[in-house]
Amino acid sequence: MGVVLHGDRMTPKERIAAFATGKEFDRLPCFLSLGETATSLIGKTVAEYHHSPRVMADVDVATYRLFGQDGVGVGPGFHGIAEAMGTGLCFPDFNVPYIAEPVVRDYDDIDRLEPADPYRDGRLPLFLEATQLIIDELGDEVNVGSGIGGPFSIAACLRGTEYFLRDLRKNPEAAHRLLRLATESALRYIDAVSELGIAPGFADPVASGTVISAAQFREFAQPYLKICTDRINEKCGKRPNLHICGDTSRIWTEMADTGAATLSLDNIVDLAAAKEAVGNRVCLMGNVSPAQTLHKGTPADVEAEARSCIRKAYDSPKGYFLAAGCQIPIGTPVENIKALIDTARIYGKWPIAPERLNP
Amino acid sequence: MAVEEILERLIRGVREMDEDLTAEAAQDALASQIPALTAINDGLVRGMNEAGRLYEIQEYFVPELLLCSDAMYAGLGIPSPHIQRAEEESRAKVVLGVMQGDTHDIGKNLVKLMLEVDGFEVFDLGRDVPPAAFVAKVKETGAELLGMSTLMSTTMDAMGVAIRMLQQEGLREQTTVMIGGGPISQAFADLIGADGYAENATGAVREARRLLASREAAVR
Secondary structure, eight states: OOOOOTTOSSOHHHHHHHHHTTOOOSBOOEEOOOGGGOGGGGTOOHHHHTTOHHHHHHHHHHHHHHHOOSOEEOOOHHHHHHHHTTOEEEOOSSSOOEEEEOSOSSGGGGGGOOOOOTTTSTTHHHHHHHHHHHHHHHTTTSOEEOEEEOHHHHHHHHHOHHHHHHHHHHOHHHHHHHHHHHHHHHHHHHHHHHHTTOOOEEEOGGGOTTTSOHHHIIIIIHHHHHHHHHHHHHHHSOOOEEEEOSOOTTSHHHHHHTTOSEEEEOTTSOHHHHHHHHTTTSEEEEEEOIIIIIITSOHHHHHHHHHHHHHHHTTOTTOEEEEESSOOOTTOOHHHHHHHHHHHHHTTBSSOOGGGGOO | OOHHHHHHHHHHHHHTTOHHHHHHHHHHHHHTTOOHHHHIIIIIIHHHHHHHHHHHTTSSOHHHHHHHHHHHHHHHTTTGGGOOGGGOOOOOEEEEEEBTTOOOOHHHHHHHHHHHHTTOEEEEOOSSBOHHHHHHHHHHHTOSEEEEEOSOGGGTHHHHHHHHHHHHTTOTTTOEEEEESTTOOHHHHHHHTOSEEOSSHHHHHHHHHHHHHHHHHHHO
């Protein structure tokens, strides 16, 4: 039994377990996507974070002690998996990593590519090590996850996004070859992290409806996500969280069809519409605006928008978690992040009183 | 070969993402002595505008626009060297770029494409551009429009810095500033005193034209 923080009556682990088994719990869960964007809390740069399991773990411990969020964990995302297959990344001190040199210059290069070995390639071993450290320090109180990229985003990172997007029409066969390789790398990481007792989650930003059509999602993103989701279910007995940034309003059904348990949605979509569309199939998560509200707003702005999110989705049949629409930006004021999770504590206290949520 | 038939192939080549068809039609246009600007404006540009409309109604997405632009640029290289200097009307100038610290430029490239297609002369500073570089280019070119883009929330504040620098240089009055990108919103544009905001590339062109027209009207 872990330490209960911040006036909660249950630990996050107890709360999520109760949610998952249909039992009563104390308040609406709230997830905070921090990690690489919160390194300043312990006086470290983002570059340092990305090369040190100790720093990765320390950031999660620091944010968890400060906020008491319902999940922690670190993972390679899509950049880290592509990097382990040979794509070159750049690591600024005060910004998230970005692609410097995609490994696939032309499609003959694919023949030389191998799926990443999570125990040996790139920085994947660092993420496994960090995950174990976080489990050791926090695993009694809060569920630990590990974020990886969806195969579509991994493939875009291997090829260079603007070329990969063209390939969908110009060279779909080659795109599928790349996607199969990306999926194989993801599966190996899934297997490795499952050995630690962790079910990873996905972010697949390049597969957003802001970028590609629903038909392209169905052909090039969905099947590969499903392969990964099936593996997670097979290894961990759990289904993952799937986050896609931007406009997902035309692909909610497809996202649910991947077998994900939870859809994490960005601030530009309407949670009420998502609830109508797929709330009877999947848990929903989101969607306070990361840039406009969390980063640039006041705590009162955050609370107002969070209450609006809760109002729209608290009664979603398969459940709802409060969260930001996407990763919480570097430099977001601590009091704004606190305001987000405290809104879950105050207005999300079970049983939720809808009249308290009115604007 | 009938002029109409060649122009129709130019339009279709661009709209249907067919580089070969477009280049072949561009060669035919040259051979048939169709004026360069006619081949460009009534052929290639019209095709790109049709692609833009398909993007607006969500039939085309980013992959399609990229391929349409490839076809357009494949055709454009052929008539371009033959543009008569006198034929070129003075075009509105725009400086474009992605903020310092950010390398996501697909959106900015689509905006550049649609602005060029609409007749703007674009000075593209690329990506990872410091505020001072935007201002210097505006000063150097006398551009009426400055467009700044970012996909990252950490680089948004540099947009405000660029606007303040324009003020310091005495350039703010004569420069229309537009911003765009994932984390950008009308509220943020208002906050930093930008003149305009658009959600996507085709919206950016409409907004640019609207702002320049209202500026002209105000001056008169």
